[in-house]
Amino acid sequence: MAGEKKYLYGPVPSRRLGRSLGVDIVPFKVCTLDCIYCQLGRTTEKTIERKDYVDIEAVLAELKGGLAKGLQADFITISGSGEPTLNSRLGELIDGIKKITDIPVAILTSGTLLTERDVREGCAKADVVLPSLDAGDEQTFQKVNRPHKDISIEKLIDGLCAFRDEFSGQIWLEVFLVEGLNTDSEQIAKIKNAIERIRPDKVQLNTAVRPTADSGVKRMKAEKLQAIAATLGEKCEVVADFSPGRRSKLVESKVGDVLEPHFAIDHKMEALLSMLKRRPCSLNDICASLDINRNEVLKYIGHFQNQGIVGSEEKDGILFFKTLS
């Protein structure tokens, strides 16, 4: 498809960041962790080695071109197909973005490399850093996040504390709760203790509302998440999206429609594929992100399904679409 985006995706709707224009700076799926709840599937290269993974000049050129064509977003979000702080030129990238646009920059990170001064200096150039903390002890950390062998929960917390001491911007710490794994009162008390040491500006609770790397991952009920949020204090909020999606039967009845070739359609289809490559999306997600109606989305999805490019998976009664590898 002409003009395919290589490093940018979206803007996608994000509960935490509004319209989030994603910038992908590591190959799929290079990460320091292999979280059981990852929406991208299993980690294929678990590493802590920082490298010049992608051509930063090409990323900046694509961003500049996109913005010149009218791309708009609430945040430029560095994240994507793995752990972005593994890219050794992260700081240079943010310097480059700041020269192109005033749109604030956010980084979605596991936070596991913040023990390294270079990583802290790179991240400190962003406006908002969104790290994760899903466990209060080593045993639970191993179960939920399956880290690289050189990463421990103590190192993760130490890195987050060091970053807090140096960074005057916003830290929004995500805690991803998996029913039965990191949700008992003892674990929540340990996580609370770590949060008090880290001193983030916000604590954001999430759970498995989308398909995950491991199929047995259970989402928490909304009421229980709210109760845990209350115990974690006033900075804590629930960000998991429990809004109802479209049921599979309705979708299946629409997917056979025929598409008309058209330049604008090409552009929307490209944006749709780009979104689905990064994470499974419900019909509601896609409509909100691409600002098109359900019937139009269903036509595109049907086209991709007929070609065997896109598949679907149901989770808790909501159908999610994703690209097939």
Ligand code: SF4
């Ligand atoms: S959720 Fe994030 S940190 Fe965890 S494995 Fe997936 S990409 Fe890596």
